[in-house]
Amino acid sequence: MCPPAHFKVTYSINPWMDPSKPVDVPLALAQWEDLRDRYRALGHTVELLDPIPGLPDMVFAANGATVVDGRVLGARFAFQQRGLEAAAHLAWFRAHGYREVREPEHINEGEGDFAVTASYVLAGRGFRASPLSHGEAQEFFGRPVIGLDLVDPRYYHLDTALAVLDDAADEVMYYPGAFSPGSRAVLARLFPGAVLATEADAAALGLNAVSDGLHVLLPAAAVGLAGALRERGYEPVGVDLSELLKGGGSVKCCTLELRGS
Numbered sequence: 649m650c651p652p653a654h655f656k657v658t659y660s661i662n663p664w665m666d667p668s669k670p671v672d673v674p675l676a677l678a679q680w681e682d683l684r685d686r687y688r689a690l691g692h693t694v695e696l697l698d699p700i701p702g703l704p705d706m707v708f709a710a711n712g713a714t715v716v717d718g719r720v721l722g723a724r725f726a727f728q729q730r731g732l733e734a735a736a737h738l739a740w741f742r743a744h745g746y747r748e749v750r751e752p753e754h755i756n757e758g759e760g761d762f763a764v765t766a767s768y769v770l771a772g773r774g775f776r777a778s779p780l781s782h783g784e785a786q787e788f789f790g791r792p793v794i795g796l797d798l799v800d801p802r803y804y805h806l807d808t809a810l811a812v813l814d815d816a817a818d819e820v821m822y823y824p825g826a827f828s829p830g831s832r833a834v835l836a837r838l839f840p841g842a843v844l845a846t847e848a849d850a851a852a853l854g855l856n857a858v859s860d861g862l863h864v865l866l867p868a869a870a871v872g873l874a875g876a877l878r879e880r881g882y883e884p885v886g887v888d889l890s891e892l893l894k895g896g897g898s899v900k901c902c903t904l905e906l907r908g909s
């Protein structure tokens with residue numbers, strides 16, 4: 649995670665971002681600290697990346713890389729405003745003993761568009777990641793990559809429309825309306841038991857969630873989703889990241905998962 653010390657909305661690269669709306673940085677920091685503390689209280693280790701002035705979106709750490717089996721595929725950002733974040737992530741992984749660290753050839757924004765289940769890497773495209781990054785990820789991770797077409801600009805990254813609930817059991821939740829008809833059919837075939845989000849829960853960015861297989865941390869406003877998760881035996885943990893929502897991100901965007909080492 650990377651604290652939102654320099655968080656701002658000075659440009660707009662997704663429909664959630666309105667530079668005319670003020671951002672309360674102390675509140676953003678307090679909300680982010682609450683998320684960090686909840687992870688720690690659940691027994692998870694949180695590593696920190698130093699925030700860099702002039703990179704206001706760096707708090708969205710999920711976009712900086714994808715880690716599977718300890719192998720790190722770095723990011724290459726679609727927008728120049730975030731371009732320099734990629735090097736900071738690569739440097740962190742190299743300094744922390746990760747030996748397989750690849751600087752990517754094709755545009756990918758880390759876990760923004762890559763989601764890792766037990767059997768697959770699900771990969772979004774349409775707004776940010778290049779379709780060519782999917783083949784690059786498949787070759788690097790040696791896992792089948794399933795391309796999914798995003799069609800609604802509000803759900804510009806895969807992690808705004810789909811979350812992995814149990815990466816040992818291929819369980820996911822998603823909002824069908826964010827995907828093309830063909831991709832919806834693919835999701836229905838691969839995940840017939842998925843939790844489907846309503847439009848209202850998706851619009852609260854409820855799918856921008858992180859699960860440890862039992863606890864699911866998600867935006868508190870996604871109340872319908874919390875109920876559906878409870879029915880399936882998960883323990884939803886509602887988190888308020890309203891200030892960060894102004895940048896178009898929530899729980900998952902703030903969290904880069906370190907899988908394997």
Ligand code: ARG
Pocket residue numbers: 661662665705708710711730759760805807808895896897898900901902
């Ligand atoms: N303002 C950021 C952007 O548009 C938000 C990124 C959110 N991160 C995510 N993993 N969806 O790039």
